[in-house]
Amino acid sequence: MFLRRVSEVLRQAGHGSVWPAPDRSRVPGRRLAEMICDLRRPVMALVLTTWLLAGGALVLAQISLGDGITARGYLPAVLSEDPLAGREVRISAIYYDTYAPGEKDEAIQLWNVGPRDVRLKWWQLSDGSRVAVLPDISLSPGQFLWCAREATAFAAEFGHPPDCEWGADTDPAIPNTQGNVLRLSNSGAVITLRAPNGTLMDVVAYGEVTPPSGWEGAPIKPYTDAGFGAEGQVLYRKLDQRGQPLPDTDRAQDWASDSEDLLAGRRVRYPGWDLEAFWPPYVVTETAYLTVTIAPDNMFETVMAHIQAAQESIAFEGYVLESVPIGLALAERARNGVDVRILLEGAPAGGISDTQRWITEQIVKAGGQVYYMVNDRQDAHDRYRYLHAKLMLFDDRVVLIGSENPTRDSMPSDDKRNGTLGRRGVALLTDAPGVVARARALLATDLDPAHH
The missing domain is CATH 2.60.40 (Immunoglobulin-like)
Structure with a gap:
């Protein structure tokens, strides 16, 4: 009856819910506070001393019954917070x-x-x-x-x-x-x-x-x-x-x-x-310019025009980079002070071609930066099985998202008036601020050698 009555009073006083405490003899603790609850009975007061333990809390209850009679006992702990909080x-x-x-x-x-x-x-x-x-x-x-x-x-x-x-x-x-x-x-x-x-x-x-x-x-x-x-x-x-x-x-x-x-x-x-x-799909509604470019018909010309027009920065994330004209255009921009940063797959099917090795060497010599997403090099593990994105960002203002890598097959540079090489592909260029910001965040996260 004593324990039930104390629990009722504490609940009525709004001090929270009651739950079992751990073994006080086995867990070190410290006294937190004392409080007095009026049990609404003559010459009767309850003094509670709370001990906070590693696994919960313990309450020493001392009850004064008058005439010098005092009863003591340990009660289940009383929390000021709902113990069910945090179930989610x-x-x-x-x-x-x-x-x-x-x-x-x-x-x-x-x-x-x-x-x-x-x-x-x-x-x-x-x-x-x-x-x-x-x-x-x-x-x-x-x-x-x-x-x-x-x-x-x-x-x-x-x-x-x-x-x-x-x-x-x-x-x-x-x-x-x-x-x-x-x-x-x-x-x-x-x-x-x-x-x-x-x-x-x-x-x-x-x-x-x-x-x-x-x-x-x-x-x-x-x-x-x-x-x-x-x-x-x-x-x-x-x-x-x-x-x-x-x-x-x-x-x-x-x-x-x-x-x-x-x-x-x-x-x-x-x-x-x-x-x-x-993970969440990124959806924006914005007024923007859109350009749809088709490979092999005009994608090379479109990409080259944006590379040559860049004044501040060019970021590229792709599987391979094997188009010599595009590679040389990137090197030329780097030589003229444009911040050129490139991230490529470190283990493409068939390995890294000699053409790509030569292209990336020219870009690095011109002041650009080239990184590979690799596995098991200096105890590193690549984050993805393959880097298969095709993403270019020009001056942090225009982004290209497409299906094709800069290669001779996907972006042929020959005269197309009498037919051309290449395979079908498509890319979208836009200056939509939300899309550009999302692409910038993705590129900054993937091309982050300080953390990855």
């Missing part, structure tokens, strides 16, 4: 079979899909046998964070630091978890996320493990068809058109590696992908 924080990605030696770049992503901020202080991540207690970090609605084993190893693979680390303190600027060092087994594990009071907020099972309570059906498996290996894959949730995780059903079907889903499944992801930034 999801485990949204897992990086477990990693590239780094010793797999020091293991990582887990958490995503707030709810409508309010969630403070993650004292929340607990577990790999099934070890527990890491999160530092004092918060997630705004619609935002995500990464927590990694070691921050420096994670940053080397992903191109940006994580928001916390659970292993060695490799970066003083990154807050550390408390508790154990998690180990994400390559063969499989059960990952759980719990609130400070121990309430299960999310559970994810992957690999060869027995499905735990709260999980339905088979665990998540990486998508390994079509030549994709499990090593280096980031398991991640399916996303909607806004770039937010789909509703959680605690099944493998929630995840993008789902081999049965022909539309949203059968997908892979690797470190360094800026998936969250570029």
